[in-house]
Amino acid sequence: MGLSSEISVLLLLFLTGLLISMVDSTTPGCRLxxxxxxxxxxxxxxxxxxxxxxxxxxxxxxxxxxxxxxxxxxxxxxxxxxxxxxxxxxxxxxxxxxxxxxxxxxxxxxxxxxxxxxxxxxxxxxxxxxxxxxxxxxxxxxxxxxxxxxxxxxxxxxxxxxxxxxxxxxxxxxxxxCGIKSSSKALSFGSIVLIIFASVVALYLFLGFLYQRFVLHAKGMEQIPNYSFWQDFGNLEADGCNLVCRSMSNRNSAPYKGIGDEQLEEDLDRDRDDHLLPM
Structure with missing residues (x-):
């Protein structure tokens, strides 16, 4: 008697669950x-x-x-x-x-x-x-x-x-x-390039610092990678700008001399010194 009652209870629970699943569909109210x-x-x-x-x-x-x-x-x-x-x-x-x-x-x-x-x-x-x-x-x-x-x-x-x-x-x-509209926009190509450039520069400085400090045992400002180059970087830029951008030259052009002028000047100097020679 006890076994049959347990089976009846299980059967009742099963039928109840089946009925609930039939009534409570994935979209209650509207049926797709x-x-x-x-x-x-x-x-x-x-x-x-x-x-x-x-x-x-x-x-x-x-x-x-x-x-x-x-x-x-x-x-x-x-x-x-x-x-x-x-x-x-x-x-x-x-x-x-x-x-x-x-x-x-x-x-x-x-x-x-x-x-x-x-x-x-x-x-x-x-x-x-x-x-x-x-x-x-x-x-x-x-x-x-x-x-x-x-x-x-x-x-x-x-x-x-x-x-x-x-x-x-x-x-x-x-x-x-009303949905939540996202204010973020897709990154432009220029923004992506700037992000990549900034990431590369940061990686260069970080790895270079580690190399200078722990491999070369540099101290102070010398820990900056390629420190001597960056010291001269401003001067190099100025020299490049001076070479490319400025049109005036600081050099004075040499006066025109005809062919044989050098030999003539040497002869004149020799004549001036002749009276200094002992007779």
Whole structure:
């Protein structure tokens, strides 16, 4: 009797865990299309859903410009009580007829740094438009640091004037999807060159210092690698600048002398000294 009771308890725990795993999916509230098909959910969908979590469970509503329809939008919840799994519901203001635009248990989510896009699929079929395909709602939630739940939702377009892939386009501005923008920018080529140059100079000074101190046993300023060269470096630069940049020469040009002038001067000097010779 004791063994059978233990088996019953284990079986009950197993069934409970299985039920929890079925209810608590990887994306509670919204059920992604890939989950319906038993496929792996892309990382982008998980990332978008995590960004959407602050808005999950909220409801928004709006009336179109023509004042014909009211649209109720639920973020991963029933847009209106009594309509299970309906993410977007359209209601005629004239006859109060309602139409399902999209289901949140057939969802696709995409996101960027400051936006999230939700697609609710498997709505009611069109009667004449879009090749009688199922309706679909596309909800774009954009970042607005000053916007909250009171801003509501706007319907931007009903793209039904085509053969297929029709949709209702909604926009919500909300601060919940505002990402943290990085102020850092990629380093330019010049910055990379300067960093490499500074690293090479630092390595040269460090290794040179160690060599001068511990191998050559230098002291004081002599520990600086190639100290004698750096002492003369300023003079070498000045000499180079003087040679390349200055056009005037400090040397005085020699006076012009004709051919044989040297011999003539020697003869004149000899004549001047003749009277000094003894007779």
């Amino acid at each position: 299309i890939n989950e319906e098909d038993g496929k792996d959910v892309p990382d982008d969908d998980h990332k978008g859903y995590n960004k959407l979590k602050p808005l999950v469970g909220k409801r928004f509503s709006t009336i179109d410009v023509e004042k014909e329809y009211r649209y109720s939008v639920g973020i991963c919840r029933d847009a209106v009580d009594g309509y299970k799994n309906v993410g977007v519901l359209q209601e005629s203001l004239k006859d109060k007829r309602r139409h399902v635009i999209g289901l949140y248990n057939s969802t696709q989510i995409m996101s960027g740094n400051d936006w999230v896009m939700i697609e609710y699929w498997h709505g009611e079929k069109y009667h004449t438009h879009c090749n009688k395909e199922e309706k679909k709602a596309v909800i774009i939630i954009i970042c607005d640091p000053s916007a909250d739940d009171e801003n509501g939702v706007d319907i931007l377009d009903e793209a039904k004037a085509k053969i297929g892939d029709c949709y209702y386009l909604f926009e919500i501005s909300h601060k919940a999807v």
